[in-house]
Amino acid sequence: MRNTALIGWQVQKAAAVNRFIYRLQHLPLVGKRVPSSLYRASEIKSLFQVLSLIGGIVGGLLKKVIYVAALLYFPAKLAGDILFPGETTISGSTVFLLFFCFNLLAGSFVNSTGLEVNEDKYVILNLMRADARVYYLQQMALKLGRDTLYFLPALWGGLCLFGKLPFWPIVSLLIELAAFRLIGEAAGLWLYDKKQFNIGHSGKVGLWLLMGSLPAAAGLIWLCREIPAIWTVGTHPLTACAAALVSLPALRYLLRFPRYTYVARSTVTYAVVVQGRLAVEEMGKNGSAVDEKSFTSESLRSHKFEHLKGYEYLNALFFARNKRQHRLLWRVKMILIGGFSVAACVAALFFFKDKDLSLFGIMPGLVFILYLMCSGQRVCKSLFFNCDVCLLKYGFYRQGDALLQNFRIRLRRLVWMDMLPALLLCGGIVAFVLCSGQAESLVAYIPMLVTIPLLSIFFDMYQLLLYYIFQPFLEGGGQKNLGYSLCSGLIYMAAYICLQVRTASVWFTVGVMALTLVFIPVSYVLIYRLAPRCFRLK
């Protein structure tokens, strides 16, 4: 038993260290100085293993702190501000109800350690032929241990910050978490064994559970807003003991479950883990790939774009075949902008008639909104994994002229895709100005109305330019490029800083316009100079 745990740990750590060295080797500038001999330098690798262990613990703790802050304390504070105005402390009952819905219910049933499939598991169970029962039980115990270790300081620290110091309720909460996790693991295995139903793989059930937990939490908080005793009852030692007792049959089931080997053989298969890896990465990170079944034989036979030539033809087909994945987000954007505009107009007409409703100060904020509206990053990913990853193998595709031509065509399509939401936003602003009785100042809004589409073009161009001069995506899936991350981060920071700017100055608008107009020719020059060297497979 000890041996299996040791093998598992060694494999995971060795893989983590090798991945770390691999990433070091792919860093710009310094990467080439990292020799491959590091892979066999056992002393350095041992050091890396210790560092990676410490990093894992710190990272795990940080993740839980962020999770607790973002999903428990922040919503609890928000709910408190709405339901109990004037109170400075957060409601313990609200925290408990959120924890109950997100972690005890949804988390326990969606995240099954037993049915989770990953490469480490494949290596240990299939290649190293470790005992499946021992391995599964160890993994479950490890997960419980990790959750307790990371949640304890995150939950308690948060409560201390909000003036609730008692430690023992958190221990009760964690005992309940462990109990629910055991029940979730047992239920997952039972469903898979008896009904061949993998709850983790059933995207719909998982999604409904996760999505449902949010309104469920909100509903419970609303219903129980007058019952402050929920925290006391929920974190009482007796409740924890009751939960532990209820989980005992689940623990017994897990310990006596005879078919761990069957579960391992049928879930952690070569096809799922190795062959499915790329597909999963593509589906998960880059949106859905083109599915043959989505197209009728007639549509594939139709020579709709036959009149187009070369790259125009290629891109027309690409955007047509991938329309579904782009259209959904486009619709969401249009609905949000349209809905918000209508709501703002109604509010201006009926509720805020006598207020000063000038919009001149919103220009800096619009920069951030337009950054968020830009589809560039998503489309570039899709372009790479569905098209460029293959065609970059062909010499003609990497020629300067071809790259520039492709860039121009793609920019045009991207700009067109994002232009309608930008124009709708302009329309919304005009409608709001008219509804709020500022018709006479409409002319003064012209620079803003010109800047919005220009900014939309700027962000699209910026993302496409970064794609062409850094090409951050890896042939095998994923994304790695320091320059790309830095430049993407920089534009995000700049857009975010604009959000904080409180100015109605016309110079701000003029500055944005000038930047956009200068950027267009600059990016063409950069593409022509750099892309033939940099736009390649990695």
Add this chain to the structure above:
Amino acid sequence: MILQISHLQKSFEEKKVLTDASFSFEKGKIYGLLGRNGAGKTTLFNCISGELKADGGEVRLLGDDLAPIACDAGYVYATPVLPDFLTGWEFVKFYLDINHDKIRQPKTVEAYLAMVGLEEDDWYRLIKGYSHGMKNKLQMLCVLMSQPPVVLLDEPLTSFDVVAAHQMKELLREMKTNHILILSTHILQIASDICDEIVILNNGELRGVGEEMIHAPDFENQVIELLGGERDA
């Protein structure tokens, strides 16, 4: 036409893959490139096609009049790389559009697809749904359309069924009169069946094997010996 490789060197960090590779490949012959796993066959192909920059030495293509010409090499990969979102018909049309200036006496898209034996029903299916062999046929078709002077084929026939492999062999035999064809393979039967000459890549160097050896009864043993393996008792 001669493809002249002189003292080609290529290393990846400390690992020297090509140490001093030299050989002259001539038009009108199909060359079989044999080497053990990791010997550097793909690296050599990448250096010839220009995908990789060699550390030393040179690759020159000499025309029929022995004057240097641009080394334009068509590469057929062992794992086909084709855009999945296009149909076979669309890919061929796109390829024809892009390379129209290089294609002498272009045919119709349909004629090209029929040339490699793709059924009409498959012309209008997404490449994503194609079998490995069908994708390989499309890749081969790119070479047939653009007719580059040098054709590099990495394990070209292993994914074909018996009939398709026979058709491909015939195509390659037809092509060799105007091209330099180099195919890498691990399968000695393919090498002896289709190749006019065998070139061994071992210890980073190229070495030609006499034509007579290909049809010798102990061909396999001789190749194993040349590749540094143990000979059968």
